[in-house]
Every structure is written in C-alpha cells, then in structure tokens.
Amino acid sequence: MAIALAFHSPAEALLLLFLSHMLILYPTLRPRSAWWGPVVTRFRTPRQEVWLTIDDGPTDDTAEIVRLLTACGAVATFFVKGRLAAEQPELIALITRAGNKVANHSATHPSGTFWCLGPAGLAKEIDDGNEAIVRSGGQSPHWFRAPVGMKNPWVHPLLDARGMRLIAWSRRAFDSVRSDPEKIARSLTRGARPGDILLIHQGRPTSVAAIRAVLAALEHAGLSPVVPDDGSLT
Numbered sequence: 001m002a003i004a005l006a007f008h009s010p011a012e013a014l015l016l017l018f019l020s021h022m023l024i025l026y027p028t029l030r031p032r033s034a035w036w037g038p039v040v041t042r043f044r045t046p047r048q049e050v051w052l053t054i055d056d057g058p059t060d061d062t063a064e065i066v067r068l069l070t071a072c073g074a075v076a077t078f079f080v081k082g083r084l085a086a087e088q089p090e091l092i093a094l095i096t097r098a099g100n101k102v103a104n105h106s107a108t109h110p111s112g113t114f115w116c117l118g119p120a121g122l123a124k125e126i127d128d129g130n131e132a133i134v135r136s137g138g139q140s141p142h143w144f145r146a147p148v149g150m151k152n153p154w155v156h157p158l159l160d161a162r163g164m165r166l167i168a169w170s171r172r173a174f175d176s177v178r179s180d181p182e183k184i185a186r187s188l189t190r191g192a193r194p195g196d197i198l199l200i201h202q203g204r205p206t207s208v209a210a211i212r213a214v215l216a217a218l219e220h221a222g223l224s225p226v227v228p229d230d231g232s233l234t
C-alpha cells in the first residue's frame, strides 16, 4: 500500500523535514538525553555525598590530582582515554591504588566524529578502551562516558552487550571555556546536592588548581566525594 504525504506548501514540507532531523539530533547531541537509552545522571544516597568524575586522562597532572584527593580523604572516578592509559600504565595503577576508580572514556576520544560512527567503529572505541585499561592493570570497566557526551542509537546496544552503563553528569565545570580555578569550582559546586555527578577535566593548565578549589568547596559544603555502587545509579 502506498503512503502519500500531502503538503499544503513547500514551507510545510520543509518544516516536517526539519522536525524529523531534530528528532534524531536532539538525543544525539544532548549528553543527558535518554531518548536512545538509559543515561546515568545522578545516584541515590542517604548521605551528604557527590560523585566527582575526572575526564580525559591519564595526563601529567594525574599524580598531583591523586595526591590532592588522598590528602582530602576523597575518591574520584577517572574516565580515561584508552590510548593514554596504554602509554602510561603506571598512572592507572597510581589512580586505583589510592582507592579511585578507572572507567572508559573511549580509546581515542574522537570528539568530532564519535556521534556519527557506525556500530563497528563504536565497538572498537569501547573495546579498545576497555582492553587498554585492563592491560594497564585496571579492572574491566563497566562504566562508559561518550566523548563530549554525544551518542547515537548504536551506543546503548553495544554497552548492554558488554554489561556496561552510559554515565553522564548532573553538573559540569565548563573548565574548557573558563580559566579561573575559583570560578570553575564555584560553577561546579554552587548549589550542589547529594547524589550529584560532577564533571571536570584533567590535563589542562588549570586542572590541578581547579580540582583543589573544588575539593575545598565541597568540604566547605559538607559534601564528600565518593565512588557510588552500581545499584545506586539513576
């Protein structure tokens, strides 16, 4: 049976085309959108706790960041690039020895193209990232964060098949556009509440100072950075 679409005007046809594209682009480009599948943006806790997540390492500042965390009695989850983990496995050991967790932030971090990769390309990014972490002495990760948070309809089935979950955030530092550590810390922590997932990066000129300021602000707010159990993720 043929289906005929009748438009009253070219503008109407263009509008329909635009809307149909938006239906695909919205969940792809919105990191916290769960239209393609579940995206973790918070965790349940009865205590004054937040989850600090640090992306894009391991980098030269890893040791200093781990020292800062330990000095504050805090722990974080490092979403690492597989390629960098493979180059510096000793940093993966350093992170985990101090009670922090390592998770997968793809193998090569293809920021501009991850969202349009097909199933084979996505599987390679996920699997190579996991493999690099395991080869560096880490545990096989069950958490994945997409580069720049973008994902497409193939990401969830691939993660499901590997027993992995997609982790986003509830608050981010905007530390790629801000350079003042205090302002970065304020934007990340002001109004933070228990169960928040905080996103900040490492490997930038201000990363160490910003993370130091974040830890001080969280302590001031009475919020402890923890690594939550899988069962508490929402």
Ligand SMILES: [Zn+2]
Pocket: 055, 056, 105, 109, 147, 148
């Ligand atoms: Zn990243």
